[in-house]
Amino acid sequence: MKSQDIFLLLKLASLAHRESVVSRLGDAVGPAAWQDWLPDEDGDPDLERSLYDSGFVSYESTSKEYGVRALAQSTGISKTQVGLALQRCYDVGLAKPDRLTGVPRANNKALLEFVVYGLRYVFPAKPGEVTRGIATGLGAPVLEGKLMTAGDLVPVWPDPLGNTKGVAVEPLYKTVTRAVRRDSRLYALLALADAIRLGQPRERNLAGEVLAQMLRDER
Structure with missing residues (x-):
């Protein structure tokens, strides 16, 4: 395991939440106002966040965010490392492909167990x-x-x-x-x-x- 694997798994969990909200409610509800930073220097809103906040994201468009290229763009992890991280997570049961769509899903129960009991020892x-x-x-x-x-x-x-x-x-x-x-x-x-x-x-x-x-x- 590498530290970016946990980072990627938490990103998958966040994407799954967004998808479930869209699926249940029919349109997107913006994330809670957890923020502790200034706007980017160029002042332009981020596409991913602005679409989500404004309610224009659909189930179909969020599904595309699970691709290796999209995950690399949203996390800053290289495409090669995203692929390797997903394989490591599949191998140890921290993630698995969705049965219907094939997109990567975090195993939230196992992820929680690892974070609570192992994270501070493996990645202090x-x-x-x-x-x-x-x-x-x-x-x-x-x-x-x-x-x-x-x-x-x-x-x-x-x-x-x-x-x-x-x-x-x-x-x-x-x-x-x-x-x-x-x-x-x-x-x-x-x-x-x-x-x-x-x-x-x-x-x-x-x-x-x-x-x-x-x-x-x-x-």
């Missing part, structure tokens, strides 16, 4: 220097106000467009900050994974509960 994280970036872990909007004490410096992924001053934490993959600006639900999922990587038992338990609920919502 530790705080670094104080910097500007995108809040993660307990400092992220998905866990806002939970278990943090006044004056704590929150963990951040270093990024010049980030809104928060905090302690640097290396993300699971180098392109995470770009990818989460295109998908705020992916941001929440990765931030919860970081809370488990970084946190004490009480913090890990809280993040695990929230992550479990989000992954249940995505089935």
Whole structure:
């Protein structure tokens, strides 16, 4: 396993949630307002997010996002590495092709188990220097106000467009900050994974509960 495999699996989980919303409701409902960054310097809205937010995404168009090329574009992982990551995940049961469509699906139950019980040992994280970036872990909007004490410096992924001053934490993959600006639900999922990587038992338990609920919502 490589760290980008978990990143990719969480992206698949986010895509599945989007697809299920479209399938149930007939049009897209924009993601929750989890954000901790400034607009991109060119000021142009991202196509993926703007289509989703405005309700123009259909079941058919979201299905196309599962292709290797589309996954590479949305995550920043190369096409070759996306293919290899999917194969590794298939081999260990963390993902499998959909029976009807053949698109890759994360095994959310197994993914949750790995993140909660194994992620911090296989891909450990530790705080670094104080910097500007995108809040993660307990400092992220998905866990806002939970278990943090006044004056704590929150963990951040270093990024010049980030809104928060905090302690640097290396993300699971180098392109995470770009990818989460295109998908705020992916941001929440990765931030919860970081809370488990970084946190004490009480913090890990809280993040695990929230992550479990989000992954249940995505089935």
